[in-house]
Amino acid sequence: MTRNGNHRILLSEDRIPKAWYNIAADSPVAFPPVLHPGTGKPIGPDDLAPLFPMSLIAQEVSTEPWIEIPEPVREVYRLWRPTPLYRALRLEEALDTPAHIYYKYEGVSPPGSHKPNTAVAQAFFNKAEGVKRITTETGAGQWGSALSFGCNLFGIECKVYMVKISYLQKPYRRSMMNAWGATVVPSPSPETRAGRSILAQDPDSPGSLGIAISEAVEVAATHEDTKYSLGSVLNHVLLHQTIIGLEALEQMEIAGEYPDVVVGCVGGGSNFAGLAYPFLREKFINGRNTRFLAVEPAACPTLTRGPYAYDFGDTAKLTPLVKMYTLGHMFVPAGIHAGGLRYHGMAPSISAFYHAGYIEAVAYRQLQVFEAALQFASAEGIIVAPESAHAVRAVIDEALAAKEAGEKRVILFNLSGHGHFDMGAYDAYLSGALENYEHPQEKIEESLKHLPRVE
Amino acid sequence: MTRNGNHRILLSEDRIPKAWYNIAADSPVAFPPVLHPGTGKPIGPDDLAPLFPMSLIAQEVSTEPWIEIPEPVREVYRLWRPTPLYRALRLEEALDTPAHIYYKYEGVSPPGSHKPNTAVAQAFFNKAEGVKRITTETGAGQWGSALSFGCNLFGIECKVYMVKISYLQKPYRRSMMNAWGATVVPSPSPETRAGRSILAQDPDSPGSLGIAISEAVEVAATHEDTKYSLGSVLNHVLLHQTIIGLEALEQMEIAGEYPDVVVGCVGGGSNFAGLAYPFLREKFINGRNTRFLAVEPAACPTLTRGPYAYDFGDTAKLTPLVKMYTLGHMFVPAGIHAGGLRYHGMAPSISAFYHAGYIEAVAYRQLQVFEAALQFASAEGIIVAPESAHAVRAVIDEALAAKEAGEKRVILFNLSGHGHFDMGAYDAYLSGALENYEHPQEKIEESLKHLPRVE
Numbered sequence: 001m002t003r004n005g006n007h008r009i010l011l012s013e014d015r016i017p018k019a020w021y022n023i024a025a026d027s028p029v030a031f032p033p034v035l036h037p038g039t040g041k042p043i044g045p046d047d048l049a050p051l052f053p054m055s056l057i058a059q060e061v062s063t064e065p066w067i068e069i070p071e072p073v074r075e076v077y078r079l080w081r082p083t084p085l086y087r088a089l090r091l092e093e094a095l096d097t098p099a100h101i102y103y104k105y106e107g108v109s110p111p112g113s114h115k116p117n118t119a120v121a122q123a124f125f126n127k128a129e130g131v132k133r134i135t136t137e138t139g140a141g142q143w144g145s146a147l148s149f150g151c152n153l154f155g156i157e158c159k160v161y162m163v164k165i166s167y168l169q170k171p172y173r174r175s176m177m178n179a180w181g182a183t184v185v186p187s188p189s190p191e192t193r194a195g196r197s198i199l200a201q202d203p204d205s206p207g208s209l210g211i212a213i214s215e216a217v218e219v220a221a222t223h224e225d226t227k228y229s230l231g232s233v234l235n236h237v238l239l240h241q242t243i244i245g246l247e248a249l250e251q252m253e254i255a256g257e258y259p260d261v262v263v264g265c266v267g268g269g270s271n272f273a274g275l276a277y278p279f280l281r282e283k284f285i286n287g288r289n290t291r292f293l294a295v296e297p298a299a300c301p302t303l304t305r306g307p308y309a310y311d312f313g314d315t316a317k318l319t320p321l322v323k324m325y326t327l328g329h330m331f332v333p334a335g336i337h338a339g340g341l342r343y344h345g346m347a348p349s350i351s352a353f354y355h356a357g358y359i360e361a362v363a364y365r366q367l368q369v370f371e372a373a374l375q376f377a378s379a380e381g382i383i384v385a386p387e388s389a390h391a392v393r394a395v396i397d398e399a400l401a402a403k404e405a406g407e408k409r410v411i412l413f414n415l416s417g418h419g420h421f422d423m424g425a426y427d428a429y430l431s432g433a434l435e436n437y438e439h440p441q442e443k444i445e446e447s448l449k450h451l452p453r454v455e
Numbered sequence: 456m457t458r459n460g461n462h463r464i465l466l467s468e469d470r471i472p473k474a475w476y477n478i479a480a481d482s483p484v485a486f487p488p489v490l491h492p493g494t495g496k497p498i499g500p501d502d503l504a505p506l507f508p509m510s511l512i513a514q515e516v517s518t519e520p521w522i523e524i525p526e527p528v529r530e531v532y533r534l535w536r537p538t539p540l541y542r543a544l545r546l547e548e549a550l551d552t553p554a555h556i557y558y559k560y561e562g563v564s565p566p567g568s569h570k571p572n573t574a575v576a577q578a579f580f581n582k583a584e585g586v587k588r589i590t591t592e593t594g595a596g597q598w599g600s601a602l603s604f605g606c607n608l609f610g611i612e613c614k615v616y617m618v619k620i621s622y623l624q625k626p627y628r629r630s631m632m633n634a635w636g637a638t639v640v641p642s643p644s645p646e647t648r649a650g651r652s653i654l655a656q657d658p659d660s661p662g663s664l665g666i667a668i669s670e671a672v673e674v675a676a677t678h679e680d681t682k683y684s685l686g687s688v689l690n691h692v693l694l695h696q697t698i699i700g701l702e703a704l705e706q707m708e709i710a711g712e713y714p715d716v717v718v719g720c721v722g723g724g725s726n727f728a729g730l731a732y733p734f735l736r737e738k739f740i741n742g743r744n745t746r747f748l749a750v751e752p753a754a755c756p757t758l759t760r761g762p763y764a765y766d767f768g769d770t771a772k773l774t775p776l777v778k779m780y781t782l783g784h785m786f787v788p789a790g791i792h793a794g795g796l797r798y799h800g801m802a803p804s805i806s807a808f809y810h811a812g813y814i815e816a817v818a819y820r821q822l823q824v825f826e827a828a829l830q831f832a833s834a835e836g837i838i839v840a841p842e843s844a845h846a847v848r849a850v851i852d853e854a855l856a857a858k859e860a861g862e863k864r865v866i867l868f869n870l871s872g873h874g875h876f877d878m879g880a881y882d883a884y885l886s887g888a889l890e891n892y893e894h895p896q897e898k899i900e901e902s903l904k905h906l907p908r909v910e
Contacts, residue, residue, distance in 0.1 A: 006468055013463060079835065079836050110832075110836035110837050112875070149836060153545075153836070171878070171879075172875075172878035175882045178881070179832050179838055179878075180832060181833065377634050377635060380534065381534050381604060381608070382565050383565065420567070421875065423630040423631060424626075424627070424630070426631075426633070427633075430633050430634070
């Protein structure tokens with residue numbers, strides 16, 4: 001190596017932040033209200049009470065800038081936090097770029113992604129209000145395993161409705177949830193009204209995230225001791241993820257640099273917001289000049305090709321209406337391998353910032369994405385999750401653009417998880433079996449016809 | 456948590472040791488010579504030259520106490536080293552034990568185990584002597600992926616002969632090797648004389664580690680630009696692993712404690728020796744009073760039920776004769792899930808120390824082992840490799856014995872790797888399909904009849 005500097009910037013445990021950062025306090029743009037689908041009127045905390053504990057609802061609507069992290073949550077965070085910030089010296093060398101590339105590595109958590117940052121917090125707040133059981137849905141299984149992990153540590157039951165096709169094809173994420181004591185049910189299941197109604201129409205239904213959400217929500221809404229948990233999109237979820245960016249701010253200071261561009265992949269938006277919001281605060285409050293780049297798959301191009309409109313969060317129209325970039329709640333993405341990026345909508349706050357021009361977005365196809373993932377694995381060693389590989393692709397392109405322009409550019413990105421449970425996707429890429437899919441415009445237009453009429 | 460203290464003791468990059476520790480320099484017992492199988496005479500460096508570069512052969516026979524770690528190797532180590540030392544506060548709490556439990560976590564390396572500590576070093580020394588290609592064998596794939604990773608970083612070709620049944624049943628370890636650019640061949644293959652001879656007898660042979668070794672060795676021996684690499688057993692391999700114990704010594708000092716007992720699982724012995732030897736040095740040189748406990752599976756009980764005798768390192772009798780604890784080179788272990796612990800022999804130095812009473816050993820059956828692994832996952836979050844789970848079982852028993860005796864006991868163990876590629880084994884345990892196998896005495900006696908006659 002001809003470059004100097006540290007590979008990893010580590011923080012000791014006492015540097016785990018004591019509060020999460022709430023961007024609602026400092027946002028120069030207003031977040032449009034969430035609407036009740038029946039009345040069309042803004043919803044209040046009581047509308048959410050059947051599904052979430054009051055402390056999380058309070059965080060969801062809070063405008064306080066800092067929300068204290070309870071000590072038992074920090075105590076669990078200490079199992080893997082603070083996470084390391086890496087300087088990608090070998091990747092810089094391989095690209096022969098003047099850019100400095102940094103990444104925050106969230107794959108060191110036991111479930112292998114950033115998801116436990118909020119799973120642990122949600123388990124704690126539910127436990128504190130006497131909740132006995134939490135239901136959730138999972139597709140590829142990253143969120144389900146994070147919540148299983150969190151619930152196990154706080155002694156709370158966890159029931160995961162896992163999309164049936166994933167349940168059958170990806171048994172190892174399921175085994176991981178079982179190892180942490182969770183119950184995993186293939187969805188659609190005969191246990192719920194929603195599941196039974198689907199099975200009556202199609203006994204061989206492979207399931208979908210929309211159906212799994214309906215099952216998990218139904219069980220929570222109909223059981224006194226049970227609440228529901230979501231792994232992205234909502235304000236309180238993004239709030240919990242800001243611990244990533246808060247640590248990164250301090251680590252960049254130790255590195256003696258400040259990012260010119262902050263990059264993350266987006267599905268619902270939680271890992272991107274988690275890294276970006278503390279730096280966006282610096283922009284809002286101190287006028288620091290940083291670009292923010294959200295990266296999505298061309299197979300599910302929510303920000304780059306969807307409208308900014310009120311829509312449902314789920315296919316079955318059980319959720320309130322939120323204003324967001326959306327491909328329509330009836331949108332069915334192709335079976336791309338980055339399961340965590342297949343959501344039709346986008347977190348409302350990210351949508352608002354994108355609409356106001358504070359955030360940029362770019363979409364990539366799969367072959368470009370896996371090519372970048374292999375380049376990263378070769379240089380830095382880490383085999384990244386297909387979701388995170390989208391960010392890697394954008395970072396490499398930023399670094400090459402900096403080289404082209406002959407300018408130093410400090411790039412920071414969120415490496416949200418490892419790919420140990422996604423090797424089938426790498427296999428498909430290496431064997432040439434991966435499709436270079438881009439969602440066709442006519443299908444998006446068809447899906448957008450089902451947007452609800454609001455205003 | 457009612458206990459105080461840090462979960463993790465981290466070291467900064469500049470604390471990566473500058474030299475490996477060579478126990479041969481301080482051993483109070485002599486290591487018996489390695490013998491040429493034809494002549495029965497001790498072998499010299501020249502006998503090994505077709506297979507290994509001279510620098511590694513020099514390390515193999517060195518009696519110098521410290522072998523300098525080349526800067527480019529330390530540079531690669533910085534991608535994941537120093538590894539964290541954890542205090543297992545939650546496990547202590549769950550066991551309600553006065554024992555203090557520490558573990559060195561080697562699963563943070565990109566390939567997920569301690570294996571790259573030597574793979575990276577071996578790749579470097581081979582590259583330095585102009586070697587173009589390295590061959591090796593792999594069973595479950597942990598060693599093969601570590602060597603693929605190491606070779607990729609130093610721009611050297613890697614060819615892995617993978618036991619065919621594993622190649623077919625564990626495609627994800629293979630994908631990982633491919634992602635790092637290695638060629639993976641199912642063994643027996645038609646590429647070698649050894650492979651062809653097996654296929655002629657049995658076209659459907661599932662392969663074995665012994666056959667795969669024969670193939671890898673044959674290719675290295677018959678190609679000028681190709682050398683062979685082994686992932687355990689040999690002195691220079693154990694030497695490279697001492698970086699684990701050297702870091703742990705410093706971390707225990709920061710913790711303000713010293714281990715009463717050091718624990719590790721043993722297959723060929725490299726992860727155990729890597730942690731234990733720097734502490735064994737303290738016993739030899741400074742008389743510090745520590746117990747050393749090697750943990751093996753009851754399905755492959757080399758130390759606890761084998762004799763201390765000269766034997767071949769492989770089934771095909773291609774290797775020199777080494778004095779070691781052995782179940783016989785014809786020993787075929789049952790298909791237990793801890794693939795890394797299925798070796799019939801044991802590192803000669805560990806054998807010598809065990810024979811002289813410096814090391815203790817214990818054997819466990821699988822059900823006890825997986826019960827401990829789940830208890831650990833529940834308390835500490837990490838899902839451990841089945842190999843490492845053997846150490847966890849022994850540690851829990853030590854901690855319970857300390858509770859029984861009402862004494863504080865400081866326990867340190869090597870958590871050699873994560874179990875992300877072993878979830879099938881957890882699945883089998885959770886579904887009740889795992890056999891509680893112990894190798895029958897008459898089969899061991901049968902296998903021992905084939906020991907070579909020496910002396």
